[in-house]
Amino acid sequence: MKKWLTLLLGVLLVFVLAACTATDTSSEGSDDSNQESGSDSETKTLMLNNGEEPTSFDPPKGFDSVSWNALNNLMEGLTRLGKDHSPQPATAEDWEVSEDGKVYTFTIRENAKWSNGDDLTAGDFEFAWKRLLDPETASPAAFLGYFIEGGEAYNTGEGSRDDVMVEAVNDKELKVTLKAPTGYFLNIISNPAFFPVNEKVAEENPEWYAEADSFVGNGPFTLAKWKHDSEMLFKKNEEYWDSETVKLDEVHWAMVNDVNTEYQMYESGELDTSGIPADLSEKLLESDQVSITDQAGTYFFRFNVNEEPFQNTKIRKALAMAVNQQDIVDYVTKNKEEPAYGFVSYGFEAPSGDDFREHNGKLVEFNAEEAKKLLEEGMQEEGYDELPEITLSYNTSESHKAVAETMQQMYKENLGIDIKLANAEWNVFLQNQKDLKHQLSRSSFLADYADPINFLESFITDSSMNRTGWSNEEYDKLIEQAKNETDEAKRWEYMYEAEKILFEDMPIFPIHFYNQVVLEKDSVKDIVRHPVGYLELKWADKQ
Structure with a gap:
């Protein structure tokens, strides 16, 4: 059983109690790279790969895996996850509960500054958090602000901006009122969605976040160069309140979404870290340069329940049960992932001491015979002599393609059906998924904060994270009860029951839980990869 979240939540509880009682291409060694970045032989430049173009560096909009890691190092919230993965004082030096x-x-710290030299104020947080909740912003992360009194009402058009209980009492004091006690609130606000925005800069230039020369942050690094769809260069932010801790001078980010190319760049010295190609995993996983760490998240697929034939629950279950998760992790991804038979990953310990996943058991398992039976029953219910055409969609990636092709073969072998495959670049794929234009599509969920409710709240009716068209009143009620319940034992029971309902209706089905398998050069030190959170370069070094 994984215990990292036990430590995290334990430390988080200590924080709360204390507060209550106390009141693509450049090479490190190439002349071109050094000239372009302004480097010299003494410059410490970490070479990383972001995979793809970030969706956005606007905090409430860059709510995805291709934006988070970079954004987390350009900006900083009131709290920041520390080396032990618990929330630590960051832009806020202290708080009372x-x-x-x-x-x-x-x-707010007196020496908290923006990268342009402006003082960072409580008003910048009030401006940013209310903008996160503004329905006009259309942030996919807005639901995270629903813990704040008045937040949900404002975001859903039933309240006003003034009703949101976030107030800059003065330049250095921010007061936030929650709907109910939320023990993991300090963890939630370390999420990039809660980063501040320089109000003066944003009012002068609403697109301040779109280019390197206009970007203003408050984190350990500044955005020195951004060649869209190609590369980024970060430089140490001398205005950062804790700049003395930052050891790197620069971080260069390539944008290569093929793990084989990434590995070749790692081998040639163009990258300091890399993922592992599946066909080399057996050899490379034994390398002393490999790091394997936990990550709270799930690789899964979404059905569009508004599209034939997935309006039928039995047909959805049939396609879910025809996929052999164990075979996919053993023979396709091959990165020592755990196959997923529920949505909430391992690592979340209940008040009883049980791990959530172990307690709730296996909610969907490979069973070809049962899948055939359910498909026949579902087709009979719908009056189908043959299934409507099915297309499985995924965002462009060799690894996603390999999983999709394996599933295509499993459906042929286990159900006797042929499905089509379609791929698109990330931004197009994501928008089509949000617009419910896919029938069946791949997805990933990485936890935003350390609690199972974060996994489950994604599928309430009208959630921007739902993207299935599925709605269940009982499920919605259980999630609402869990968010407002102060008795921890009852709260976990609500969550257990909610996950079971999710799998009774099966608008989604899981493949595996994530881990973080990374090749890393011996010269690289102290990159922190949070199980719940983001890549952290504040303490990183290169020797």
Whole structure:
């Protein structure tokens, strides 16, 4: 059983109690790279790969895996996940929590600055958090602000901006009132969605985040260069309040979405870290340069329940049960992942001491015979003599393609059906998924904060993260109860029951839980990869 979240939540509890009682291409060694970045032989430049073009560096919009890692190192919230993965004081040097656990008062550091030299104020946080919740922003992360009193009402058009209980009491004091006590609130606000925005800069240039020469951040690094769809260069932010801790001078990011090419760049010295190509995993996993760490997240597929034939629950279950998760991790991805038989990953320990995943058991398993039976019953219910054409969609990637082709073969062998495959670049794929234009599509979920409710809240009715068209009143009610329940044992029971309902209706089905398997040069030190969170370069070094 994985215990990392036990430590995280334990430390988080100590924080809360204390507050309550106390009041693509450049090479490191190439002359071109050094000239372009302004480097010299003494410059410490870490060479990383972002995979693809970030969706956005606007905090409430860059809510995805291709934006988070970079954004987390350009900006910083009130709290920041530390080396032990627990929330630590960051832009806020201190905070107090009211006796009822609902009111947080944060003190902003006097030396907190923006990269352009402006003072960072509590007003910048108020501006940013209310903008996150503004329905006009259309942030996919807005639901994270629903813990704040008035947040959901404003975002859903039933309240006003003034009703959101986030207030800059003065330049250095921010007061936040929650709907209910939320023990993991300090963890939630370390998420990039809660980063501040320089109000003055944003009012002068609404597109401040779109180019390197206009970007203004408050994190360990600044955005020195951004050649879209190609590369980025970060430089150490001398205005950062804790700049003395930052050891790297620069971080160069390539944008290569093929793991084989990434590995070749790693071998040639153009990258300091790399993933492992599946066909080399047996050899490379034994390397002393490999790091394998936990990550709270799930690789899964979504059905569009509004598209034939997936309006039928039995047909959805048939396609879910015809996929052999164990074979996919053993023979396709080959990165020592755990096959997933539920949606919430391992690592979340209940008050009883049980791991959530182990307690709730296997909710969907490979069973070809049962899948055939369910398909026949579902087709009979719908009056189908043959299934409507089915297309499985995925975003362009060799690894996603390999999984999709394996599933295509499994459906042929186990159900006797042929499905088509379609791929698109990330931004196009994601928008089509949000617009419910896919029938069956791949997805990934990486936890935003350390609690199972974060996995499950994605599928409430009208959630921007739902993307299936599925709605269940009982499920919605259980999630709402879990978010407002102060008795931890009851709260976990609500979550157990909600996940079971999710799999009774099967709008999604899982393949595997994520881990982080990385090749890393011996010269690289202290990159922190949070199980729940993001890549952290604040403490990184290159020798």
